[in-house]
Amino acid sequence: MSKLLLIDDEEDVRYSFERIFNSPDIELATASSGEEGLKVIPKFKPDLVLMDVRMTGMTGLETLRRIRAADPKLLVILMTAYGTTQTAIEAMKLGAYDYLLKPFDAPKLKEIIGNALKAARDMKQVVSYQPLLESEDYELGIVGRSEPMQRVFKLIGQVAGTDATALVTGESGTGKELVARAIYHHSNRAQQPFLAVNCAAIPEQLLESELFGHEKGSFTGATTQRIGKFEQCNKGTIFLDEIGDMTPATQTKILRVLQSGTFERVGGNLPIHVDVRVIAATNKPLEAAVAARQFREDLFYRLNVVRIHIAPLRDRRDDIPLLVNYFLKKLAQEAAQQPKAIMPHVIKALEKYHWPGNVRELENIIRRAHVMAKGDAILLSDLPSEISGQGGTAASPPVAAAAGEAAATDAAAIARQLFQWARRDPKLKIIPAVERELVVQALKETGDNQIQAAKLLGITRATLRKRIEKFGIQRELNVK
């Protein structure tokens, strides 16, 4: 649950927020003045503050200054009516996270608040990089015990306490962002903001302005002045993700910030000085981009001061069992349940797969299996066929044989659970009860197609008919 504090002297605004954010995920508190807001913050401990710029009593700017002095990591979004954007810009310079123009529509408001809450969570949630081995409690961390991951942990430890620029490389889904966040959390700047910019997700022409801001009228569409991420993140850490996707102009500007801490806003000529630590990441081979003259060589060397390379998951398979258990614990915690068990042969199948999507793919597959699993354990049949080797026609004979063996193990696991159920309820006639349910399920899934249903159940159509009669299963018999 996220906590939102709204500071606005207009009752109507407070009322409409209470209506919009009447949700179980968000706890909303309101204050009607800057003074009151400052008193509420230490008690309520909001994740995000939304504040009007123009208020009677203490001004929004003064309130913001005090909030920032007390907690530089608390994100503040300012709200301003059209015509007072200049004040909003002033406020951005004081470290506001973003600003919204009134009147705003609810979906846009929710989107901006959702993004800010995510940034706030990322800033707060400490990423541990100590090898999490048999730790009982779930804790957000970088999991791994393989040689390559041990090297990564060592490098994080060495670089975190310095202000050096770090370049994190590795295929997609290997954990580059997680490493960047671990560096930040263990750095001297951990009490200052952390902002992530995905350079590939922002259109080329807009990236420069996103990072460095722009002056009013500097290009079509630049109707107001804008403060960029480097200015917003002063004293903090900026994470430049997918750094390989930048125009030459942006590369030149980044190089200058790294060398001298100065830049100009797009369309401006006033040099602005900032103190920002840069952590960059890429999944593209930057050396090749340098050779092809798409990426500045001098910028590459400047970024590459400390290089942390994360090996693909297929080259460190001994991390797989640990990661699987870690994700199961995480899912259990999300659902407030006991973690599901996983059989050794299922882990074996996961270890054999080549994981083109790396740890992200593994996490998604475990998440899916967790949803699919009906009982307390994840079975081979809860995994996609390319991993389990079950189902589909693509499986080669040895794989199919292994799948048969695995299916028997799955059946044993299910039978164990059913048997426990039978034990608990002596009146239950387990075999007919389960048999009946299986027939009903098969007919449902096949739309009453008896031939297919019989095939799925591994019995003949005649046997299926007998069961339908015996159990008195009444369905729309649409015989095919």
Ligand SMILES: Nc1ncnc2c1ncn2[C@@H]1O[C@H](COP(=O)(O)OP(=O)(O)OP(=O)(O)O)[C@@H](O)[C@H]1O
């Ligand atoms: N060693 C690890 N331990 C625990 N979780 C991990 C580990 N590596 C990656 N993850 C998880 O996998 C997912 C992908 O990680 P992350 O976003 O850091 O990858 P990335 O390298 O930045 O990928 P991309 O290049 O696609 O942006 C995240 O949910 C992250 O928490």
Ligand SMILES: [Mg+2]
């Ligand atoms: Mg990433």
